[in-house]
Amino acid sequence: MSRPNTQSMKPATAAKKLDVYLPATPAEFQENAITRAELAALQADPPQWLQDLRKHGPHPKNLVAAKLGVSIAGLARGGVSDALTTEQIEQLLADKPDWLVAERESYQEVLREQRRLKAVRAQKARGS
Template identity: 60%
Template sequence: MTPAKSPQTMKPATAAKKLGIYLPAAPRDFQDNDITREDFNALQENPPEWLAELRRTGPHPRPVVAQKLGVSISGLARGGVTEPLTTAEITELLQSPPEWLVAERSTMAQVRAEEKRVKEARRAKG
C-alpha cells in the first residue's frame, strides 16, 4: 500500500502574490497558515469579503501599484514609491501626476513600442 498523499500547500506569501494582495493587510489567519491548493482555488473562485475589499481598496503590493499606474516596478522605486498604496492614493497620483510618473509612463510606452516592433520584426522574418 502506498501512503496517503498530503495536500499540496503554499506559503501565505506565495498565495498573497498569486492573489495580488499585500500580505500584511490580510487577516492574521491567512498570514499564519499554509494554504492548500483546494483552499486557494476556493479563494479565487469565490473570494471572501476581506479579499474582495483588499483587491478593491488596497493597500496594494508593488506589482499591482505599478500595473495600475502604467509603470515598471523599477519606475516606482525611481519615483520614490516604496510603500504599498491604496486605490485612493493611486487615483490621486493618476489625477494629478507628479513629474516622475509622467516620465516613467513615457518610458514604459517607449519600451512597449520597442517590444512590439521587435516582435513584429521577428514575425516578418519567421
C-alpha cells in the same frame, strides 16, 4: 487553513496568486500554509476581506505599477517604495507628478520597442 504538505503553498505565494499585499491579509492567512483547494475556494468565492483588499488596497507593487502605467523600477525611481491604496493611486493619477509623467512616457516607449522587436522576430520566422 492547513499544515504544509506537497499540495500546499506558503502564504506569500498564495497572496501573489491572489494579487494581494500579504501584510494586509488577516493573521490567519499570513500564519498558515494554504492548500490548492483553499486557494481555489478563495478565488471562486472571495471572502469579504479579500474583496475589500482587491478594491481598496493596499495593493502590491506589481498592481500599483500596472494601475499607474509604469514599471516597478519606475515606481522606485519615483520614490514609491510601499504598497499604495486605491485612493493613493487615484490621487497620483489626478496630480500627475513630473516623475509619473516621465515614467509613463518611458514605459510606453519600452512597450513600443518590445512590440516592434516581436514583429521583426515574427517576420524573420516567416522567412520574409
